[in-house]
Amino acid sequence: xxxxxxxxxxxxxxxxxxxxxxxxxxxxxxxxxxxxxxxxxxxxxxxxxxxxxxxxxxxxxxxxxxxxxxxxxxxxxxxxxxxxxxxxxxxxxxxxxxxxxxxxxxxxxxxxxxxxxxxxxxxxxxxxxxxxxxxxxxxxxxxxxxxxxxxxxxxxxxxxxxxxxxxxxxxxxxxxxxxxxxxxxxxxxxxxxxxxxxxxxxxxxxxxxxxxxxxxxxxxxxxxxxxxxxxxxxxxxxxxxxxx
Amino acid sequence: xxxxxxxxxxxxxxxxxxxxxxxxxxxxxxxxxxxxxxxxxxxxxxxxxxxxxxxxxxxxxxxxxxxxxxxxxxxxxxxxxxxxxxxxxxxxxxxxxxxxxxxxxxxxxxxxxxxxxxxxxxxxxxxxxxxxxxxxxxxxxxxxxxxxxxxxxxxxxxxxxxxxxxxxxxxxxxxxxxxxxxxxxxxxxxxxxxxxxxxxxxxxxxxxxxxxxxxxxxxxxxxxxxxxxxxxxxxxxxxxxxxxxxxxxxxxxxxxxxxxxxxxxxxxxxxxxxxxxxxxxxxxxxxxxxxxxxxxxxxxxxxxxxxxxxxxxxxxxxxxxxxxxxxxxxxxxxxxxxxxxxxxxxxxxxxxxxxxxxxxxxxxxxxxxxxxxxxxxxxxxxxxxxxxxxxxxxxxxxxxxxxxxxxxxxxxxxxxxxxxxxxxxxxxxxxxxxxxxxxxxxxxxxxxxxxxxxxxxxxxxxxxxxxxxxxxxxxxxxxxxxxxxxxxxxxxxxxxxxxxxxxxxxxxxxxxxxxxxxxxxxxxxxxxxxxxxxxxxxxxx
Ligand code: HEM
Ligand code: SF4
Ligand code: SF4
Numbered sequence: 001x002x003x004x005x006x007x008x009x010x011x012x013x014x015x016x017x018x019x020x021x022x023x024x025x026x027x028x029x030x031x032x033x034x035x036x037x038x039x040x041x042x043x044x045x046x047x048x049x050x051x052x053x054x055x056x057x058x059x060x061x062x063x064x065x066x067x068x069x070x071x072x073x074x075x076x077x078x079x080x081x082x083x084x085x086x087x088x089x090x091x092x093x094x095x096x097x098x099x100x101x102x103x104x105x106x107x108x109x110x111x112x113x114x115x116x117x118x119x120x121x122x123x124x125x126x127x128x129x130x131x132x133x134x135x136x137x138x139x140x141x142x143x144x145x146x147x148x149x150x151x152x153x154x155x156x157x158x159x160x161x162x163x164x165x166x167x168x169x170x171x172x173x174x175x176x177x178x179x180x181x182x183x184x185x186x187x188x189x190x191x192x193x194x195x196x197x198x199x200x201x202x203x204x205x206x207x208x209x210x211x212x213x214x215x216x217x218x219x220x221x222x223x224x225x226x227x228x229x230x231x232x233x234x235x236x237x238x239x240x241x242x243x244x
Numbered sequence: 245x246x247x248x249x250x251x252x253x254x255x256x257x258x259x260x261x262x263x264x265x266x267x268x269x270x271x272x273x274x275x276x277x278x279x280x281x282x283x284x285x286x287x288x289x290x291x292x293x294x295x296x297x298x299x300x301x302x303x304x305x306x307x308x309x310x311x312x313x314x315x316x317x318x319x320x321x322x323x324x325x326x327x328x329x330x331x332x333x334x335x336x337x338x339x340x341x342x343x344x345x346x347x348x349x350x351x352x353x354x355x356x357x358x359x360x361x362x363x364x365x366x367x368x369x370x371x372x373x374x375x376x377x378x379x380x381x382x383x384x385x386x387x388x389x390x391x392x393x394x395x396x397x398x399x400x401x402x403x404x405x406x407x408x409x410x411x412x413x414x415x416x417x418x419x420x421x422x423x424x425x426x427x428x429x430x431x432x433x434x435x436x437x438x439x440x441x442x443x444x445x446x447x448x449x450x451x452x453x454x455x456x457x458x459x460x461x462x463x464x465x466x467x468x469x470x471x472x473x474x475x476x477x478x479x480x481x482x483x484x485x486x487x488x489x490x491x492x493x494x495x496x497x498x499x500x501x502x503x504x505x506x507x508x509x510x511x512x513x514x515x516x517x518x519x520x521x522x523x524x525x526x527x528x529x530x531x532x533x534x535x536x537x538x539x540x541x542x543x544x545x546x547x548x549x550x551x552x553x554x555x556x557x558x559x560x561x562x563x564x565x566x567x568x569x570x571x572x573x574x575x576x577x578x579x580x581x582x583x584x585x586x587x588x589x590x591x592x593x594x595x596x597x598x599x600x601x602x603x604x605x606x607x608x609x610x611x612x613x614x615x616x617x618x619x620x621x622x623x624x625x626x627x628x629x630x631x632x633x634x635x636x637x638x639x640x641x642x643x644x645x646x647x648x649x650x651x652x653x654x655x656x657x658x659x660x661x662x663x664x665x666x667x668x669x670x671x672x673x674x675x676x677x678x679x680x681x682x683x684x685x686x687x688x689x690x691x692x693x694x695x696x697x698x699x700x701x702x703x704x705x706x707x708x709x710x711x712x713x714x715x716x717x718x719x720x721x722x723x724x725x726x727x728x729x730x731x732x733x734x735x736x737x738x739x740x741x742x743x744x745x746x747x748x749x750x751x752x753x754x755x756x757x758x759x760x761x762x763x764x765x766x767x768x769x770x771x772x773x774x775x776x777x778x779x780x781x782x783x784x785x
Contacts, residue, residue: 027733031459032461033460033485035463036462036463036464036484037463037464037465037466037484039464039466039479039484040345040481041334041337041339041466042337042338042479042481043339043340043372043481044338044339045333045339047273049333049335051333052333053332053333055332057332072605079402085287102585112328117372117373117375118340118372118373121372121373121374122481122482138602141295191644209336210443210463211464212328212331212443212444213467214441215324215328215442215444216324216325216328218444220438220439220447221434221438221448222438222444222447222448223448223450224448224449225448225449225450225451240607
């Protein structure tokens with residue numbers, strides 16, 4: 001196994017995890033004020049009415065697909081008597097639809113960003129970089145779906161190489177050789193994905209962590225007071241503690 | 245019974261001259277920053293007119309506030325699941341155009357253009373795109389009925405009345421009717437904005453009922469903006485966070501009135517406390533018939549002199565000086581004792597806490613124009629019956645269309661006017677005048693003192709926040725005091741790393757630099773506008 005393989009399939013994954021986790025914690029700790037979707041709907045509503053829901057529903061489906069494909073071992077689905085063909089058909093069908101929605105959505109979002117004057121003016125360099133990483137990961141992902149399914153090429157069962165490698169990282173028993181023997185398209189997609197996750201905490205994508213599921217359970221009207229233990233108040237910032 | 249205190253406001257519309265001083269001072273205090281150029285926490289709209297943002301009262305379109313379905317209160321824009329499903333793009337969000345595209349003028353052209361035959365002009369530049377623009381709308385484009393026949397008929401209130409009474413509206417309107425409606429956030433008892441916020445960043449302060457946005461917790465889902473039926477939450481398009489009227493809480497906490505009140509030319513604003521029963525709010529907001537909402541809202545307000553209420557209030561931790569402030573509260577007197585102040589659009593079911601004394605002057609003017617004695621009680625009462633349309637209009641604003649309370653309020657104002665004329669002319673007073681509106685001479689005179697003399701210390705009865713609690717209030721700060729922030733600043737660790745510089749500090753340094761400089765600072769270096777133009781700097785001749 002070459003140094004390149006160790007670097008890409010052992011070092012890079014752990015660096016990604018480290019940056020992703022500490023970056024997110026750091027950002028949450030020091031930059032709550034910048035933690036927002038920075039919605040641009042105020043400037044333009046016609047295109048975003050279509051683009052944003054299609055993109056988001058697509059990408060969320062893609063996330064679910066990744067979780068199933070990467071985390072659930074083939075032996076489990078075999079045990080549940082889901083045949084390889086059936087699994088494939090489902091994964092490819094749903095994956096292609098979700099991927100297409102995501103791609104269509106993101107292209108439309110970018111078109112909107114570029115062509116709507118005020119939206120473009122409000123696009124930061126950070127946003128542009130984020131879109132490069134995002135689009136790269138999405139396009140390469142779609143390509144792997146096409147290749148894996150056999151629509152392009154001979155088909156490929158990534159659940160025998162990529163998925164076990166992915167799990168091996170989290171089991172702290174990295175098996176770079178599995179990844180090294182998979183197809184180049186899968187390798188490039190994996191690297192693009194890791195780069196996206198490295199950038200993630202420092203872009204507006206952090207808004208995904210704030211998905212407001214708690215809204216379903218909380219009472220409508222929120223009251224805040226200091227409570228018995230100053231619970232409503234934030235601690236003073238350093239240097240600004242109250243004297244006397 | 246759970247007693248809570250609410251800081252509330254009453255505005256006496258008869259005295260509003262539509263000068264917009266309140267809007268301007270509020271803007272200087274709170275929204276003179278990038279990202280909120282189009283935002284007016286306080287705005288003054290001419291009625292009839294479309295309002296700001298235009299036609300915000302048309303809830304069929306904007307879906308703000310609450311409705312009742314099978315006896316249960318729910319947001320008009322849908323249940324929780326539906327609203328979450330709409331989070332990726334909010335179907336009810338107004339766009340910038342519905343407010344207006346903010347602009348500045350190329351002031352430095354006036355200084356830097358070379359000597360020539362023609363006077364240089366300062367062209368309008370969009371503050372959003374930076375390009376030349378044609379000004380076609382603003383926060384008060386239809387001020388003083390400007391564009392009347394074309395714009396005013398689109399007033400949603402007018403549309404509603406027209407549907408009910410037909411064409412009669414237009415004529416009578418033009419003859420008799422125009423007034424100003426200054427608006428701030430209502431600091432509602434049942435705030436739809438708070439209920440709409442998916443992240444729980446918006447809250448009502450339990451000490452004084454002021455509704456705020458926690459800037460650190462807001463995630464920019466922008467659901468509150470459409471949730472508020474009064475459209476009084478705004479989206480800062482640079483920081484990506486919601487902002488709203490703060491009722492000048494830093495001033496209120498030290499016993500000072502809000503900036504809009506303090507600077508009001510007509511001295512028409514009153515600030516004081518309500519004590520209310522927090523346990524009953526939801527039930528009151530859910531009464532079936534819209535026209536019962538006013539009464540339900542009044543029922544929430546507790547009599548601060550009632551020993552039982554006082555006992556409950558002490559039990560619920562309301563300090564003694566707040567209790568005595570509640571007893572002296574001008575807003576309680578106007579809303580519940582004299583019943584001349586009415587809430588704006590109670591049918592939105594948010595239980596708004598800015599109340600209005602409806603304007604009598606249009607009626608008086610109309611009466612005077614017909615050559616009648618406009619101070620005579622009998623004439624005024626008669627006119628109140630005859631001038632149907634203005635009263636129906638006011639009723640749509642303040643009582644969900646119920647004429648009764650509006651007429652009763654105006655009758656009291658008419659009675660006050662006519663009774664006080666006798667006093668001022670040294671004539672025998674006529675006790676039958678107050679009696680005709682269900683008041684006695686003494687309370688009518690007291691109401692006159694409060695509404696007409698309106699001493700500073702009578703208009704504002706604002707107990708200070710307790711020093712032992714003040715610190716927490718300050719720490720709760722929904723700091724909207726940051727300029728810049730997210731958007732165009734990129735630090736080493738991503739956008740807006742670190743804390744933004746507070747506006748005050750930034751402005752201080754900028755101004756100091758300009759004032760103490762020996763050299764001329766090139767104008768291109770800063771965007772010149774009315775606020776920072778100081779005559780220094782010039783062209784590059
Ligand atoms: C899980 C819950 C999520 C929610 C509730 C959510 C919600 C939102 C909202 C409200 C906006 C602002 C749209 C506007 O301009 O008004 C937004 C923008 C955006 N979101 Fe999400 N999002 C989620 C997850 C994600 C994920 C997983 C990704 C990508 C991997 C993503 C990528 C984006 C991008 C790229 C934009 C910017 C769109 C533009 O160009 O304006 N989001 N999201
Ligand atoms: S008026 Fe103020 S408190 Fe009421 S819903 Fe609107 S923003 Fe919220
Ligand atoms: S400052 Fe007072 S008089 Fe002038 S517009 Fe505002 S509320 Fe009316």
